[in-house]
Amino acid sequence: MRYTTAGESHGRALVAVLTDVPAGVPVDRVAIDDDLARRQRGYGRGGRMAIEHDSATVLSGIRFGRTLGSPVALLIENRDAPNWHEAMDPWGTGEGVERVTAPRPGHADLPGCQRTGSADARDILERASARETAARVAAGAVAKALLAELGVTVRSWVERIGPSTTGPLAPEAVDGAVVEESDVRCPDPQVADAMRAAIDAARSDGESLGGVFAVTADGLVPGIGGYAEATARLDARLAAAVMSVPAIKGVEIGDGFACACRPGSAVHDEIVLDARGVLRRSTNRAGGIEGGMTNGEPLVLRAAMKPIPTLMRPLATVDLATGEVADAARERSDVCAVPAAAVVAEAEVALVLADAYQDLLGRGCLADMQRALDAYRARIAW
Numbered sequence: 001m002r003y004t005t006a007g008e009s010h011g012r013a014l015v016a017v018l019t020d021v022p023a024g025v026p027v028d029r030v031a032i033d034d035d036l037a038r039r040q041r042g043y044g045r046g047g048r049m050a051i052e053h054d055s056a057t058v059l060s061g062i063r064f065g066r067t068l069g070s071p072v073a074l075l076i077e078n079r080d081a082p083n084w085h086e087a088m089d090p091w092g093t094g095e096g097v098e099r100v101t102a103p104r105p106g107h108a109d110l111p112g113c114q115r116t117g118s119a120d121a122r123d124i125l126e127r128a129s130a131r132e133t134a135a136r137v138a139a140g141a142v143a144k145a146l147l148a149e150l151g152v153t154v155r156s157w158v159e160r161i162g163p164s165t166t167g168p169l170a171p172e173a174v175d176g177a178v179v180e181e182s183d184v185r186c187p188d189p190q191v192a193d194a195m196r197a198a199i200d201a202a203r204s205d206g207e208s209l210g211g212v213f214a215v216t217a218d219g220l221v222p223g224i225g226g227y228a229e230a231t232a233r234l235d236a237r238l239a240a241a242v243m244s245v246p247a248i249k250g251v252e253i254g255d256g257f258a259c260a261c262r263p264g265s266a267v268h269d270e271i272v273l274d275a276r277g278v279l280r281r282s283t284n285r286a287g288g289i290e291g292g293m294t295n296g297e298p299l300v301l302r303a304a305m306k307p308i309p310t311l312m313r314p315l316a317t318v319d320l321a322t323g324e325v326a327d328a329a330r331e332r333s334d335v336c337a338v339p340a341a342a343v344v345a346e347a348e349v350a351l352v353l354a355d356a357y358q359d360l361l362g363r364g365c366l367a368d369m370q371r372a373l374d375a376y377r378a379r380i381a382w
Ligand code: EPS
Pocket: 009, 046, 047, 048, 049, 080, 128, 129, 130, 131, 132, 133, 134, 246, 308, 331, 332, 333, 334, 337, 340
């Protein structure tokens, strides 16, 4: 399955369209809206989150709670839109609407204006805004529904916000219920306190903060992805998908960058037969991927998010209208959106995994995919 989205941050609505969706997948509307709510939560979010109560309306592709095999279109209304009617009017003249001409360092503002020839960074920032990721989360919830039927679950947690970190955690050491209760998605309550304090300090300093989150998937069969073609490699597909989330500057799988400074014997995971006679690994430094394919261990992916570029104590810029030195534009924004980005990355990971499962098991309907999965498991035998 593949998706595209449409919508500006302060336009009427966001839309996600998913194509190549297998028929017969049970989809729970509550699960979609739960994921949308999880994306909205998080200590350090801005005023917009008090306005929005994101909920997906199904426009097509789902009937009686099951996918039809036709494109699934999902609509999320922007409750803030009426406050921006003049600024975003598709048919207005724009007269009297203030332009954004002081591009923010680190934002899409300047390269976007250069690319498009626009003299108003609002033309760019409306779409570059992470508001768009709500549509991705709705699409990702459909991918998660397919994966659940294939025995795969995707979850996330936050390991670092600014200076406060737990260090890397293994999936089995992370209690999912604790993460879901935490407003910073951190499983360690003491580190979570330090994260909140760091966000408070950043807010009062007019600063913003980034961090590191982990996404993991359990229940994967070996061999998902591919080694024969560059475009089939699962690690490459996952990295591209997660890097497409605004503000993500780095992605690693398993021990990632740390592997570069260890000898091979301290990097690779020995192959063992477990008590049930299943081929496993004694460790999971590879993060569940070898040679561009799953190896049957949990997928472990980490991503680094930079601090949001909108600063209430702004950096210097050049005003595009006057050529004069200026303070960068201030827009209402978040101090920290790392917990939200983790939920968005879950969606991206789910969409890639669902598509890679379809590559192996077929694309027509869920029942055929499940039969193919049973046969595949039986053939692997161990
Ligand atoms: C966001 C909505 C936005 C911001 C944030 C993410 O709302 P507004 O711009 O109306 O305050 O809170 O946007 C950004 C971080 C960004 O880079 O633009 C959301 O729904 O996630």
